[in-house]
Amino acid sequence: MVAFSLHFQAQNQKVCDNLFESICKERDSQKSGYYDLPFAQEAMNEASCFVNDNKAFLHTLSHLVIIGIGGSSLGLKAIDSMLEHLPHRNTLKLLFLEHTDPINITKITQGIKRENTLFIVISKSGTTIETSSLLKFVLAEYNLLQDAQSKQHLLVITDKDSPLEHWAQKENLTYFVIPPNVGGRFSVLSMVGILPLSILGFDMRSLLRGAADITQRFFERKEEHILHKALTYAAHKKQVSMNVLFSYSSLFTHFNAWYVQLWGESLGKINAMGERVGLTPIGLIGSIDQHSFLQLIVQGVRDKSVTFLSLNPVHSAQPSIPNIEIPFLESTNFVNMQSFATLLNNQRIATMQTIENEGILTDCIEVMSLCEQSVGTLIAYFEILTSCMGQLFEINTYDQPGVEFGKARLKKLFKA
Known part of the structure; x- marks a missing residue:
């Protein structure tokens, strides 16, 4: 369902073996548990039980509002935006409260009513200032702690023994860890x-299967x-310090944002x-950014690599370009009667050939069918690639001390 094509030279086998062994050691050490998630059944079973046990309540909803930021929202947003075209996706409107911009908060919450909305607050600790502040806002705005019935409209996903879990227990809220x-x-x-996507009606078994397949194949060499x-x-980190993900579909816009944070x-x-x-991630959408960023890639400083992400054109046979000849615009007639998907794919090929011709590091990922399984494959692929880079850089891939510095300074500003 997903084809990977490298256009640059394979590396020394011994060096590959050393990197593979270091990744195996990291996985076995449980430094990060994400390697196990595609194979775990607990989350899928818990989510399935929640959906089945609350069918009547879920059918009364029109909005699903996620309160969370960064890793608590970007991945979910990316997956839904790639799959929302599927016919089995529920009609729930998915919204995200993740930003402390007051204009954005007002816009997102406009028209939301408690009786037809489920709020899900997602945070490992609950103490992230954006998430805690937005949680306080919805608690006050929608009186979510009024009684047992109002509490049904608030759900928590957090770490075990976190401050947020302790609060959920105190308030007798439904929560998951x-x-x-x-x-x-x-x-x-x-x-x-898994839980929000299950509520939206997506096939979580297929999503995890896609992630599990590529993960297992990776560890089988x-x-x-x-x-x-x-x-x-x-090998090229000093000369090529920026990695462009050039995605040829607007459906990948939020996936690009997820990749930028991950990388x-x-x-x-x-x-x-x-x-x-470090390597600087850049997310672009084709063909739109051919008219903005491509010039910089082709003739600017040679400090960028490019990964092309595309959909197979058979994925969307319609609409097509009408066979209309417009006076003075005859030079554009060569695309008449072609599908827009074919045009977009050929624009991607032409751009890729142009970049390759300049000697720029380039590779390609093609999604044959955009479904839960292929999306699971993409998620696991980029996560494993990120871990490989972390091993080569000799860093802790899973912390973010630089972010914590800013949080400490924010507290000082409010105490001044």
Whole structure:
């Protein structure tokens, strides 16, 4: 369902073996539990039970509002935006309260009523200032703690023994926990994503199967391209410090944002030798950004690699371009009677050939069919690739100390 094509040289076998062994050791150490999520049944079973036990209540809803930021929202948003075209997706309107911008808060909550809305607050601790502030807002705005009936409209997903779990227990709210060794940006295949996506009607077994298949194949040494790609990036890290994900469908807009957080927050660190390392992620949408960023890639500083992400054109045979000849615009007639999907795919091929011709590091990922299974494959692929890069950079891929510095300074500003 997903085809990977590397256009650069394979790496030395011994070096690949060393990287693979280090990833195996990391997985076995349980430093991060995300490796296990595609194979775990607990989250899927809990989500399925919740949906089945609350069918009558869920059928009364028109809105699902996620309160969370970063890893608590980006992955979920990415998956829903890629799959919302599927006929079995429920008609619930999915909204995200993740930003402290007052204009955005007012816009998102306009028209929302408690009786037809389920609010899900997602946070490992609950103490993230954006999430806690937005939670306080909806508690007051919609009187969600008034009684047992109003509390049914609020659900919590958090770490076990977190402050947020203790609060949920005190208020007798429905809550679910995620593994404590799974960081936010690696958590979408936990209850963080599984429960909301189940409520929306998506097939979670297929999503996890897609992630499990590529993960298992990687550890069976059947997806060596991931190792080769990581080693190529590491070998060129000083000259090529930016990685562009050029996605040829608007459906990938939020997936790009998920990738940017995963790549940037995981890899931008001070390593074991005290060196500042990292690769800057850039998310682009084709063909739109051919008219903005492509010029910089082709003739600007050669400090970027490009990964093309595309849909097979047979995915969307319609609409097509009418066979209309417009006076003075005859030069555009060569695309008449072609589908827009074919035009978009050929624009991607032409752009990729142009970039390759300039000697720029390029590879391609093609999604044959955009469904739960293929999306699960994409999620696991980028997570494993990120972990490989973290091993090569000799960093802790799963923390974010630089972010914590800013949180400490924010507290000082309010205490001044």
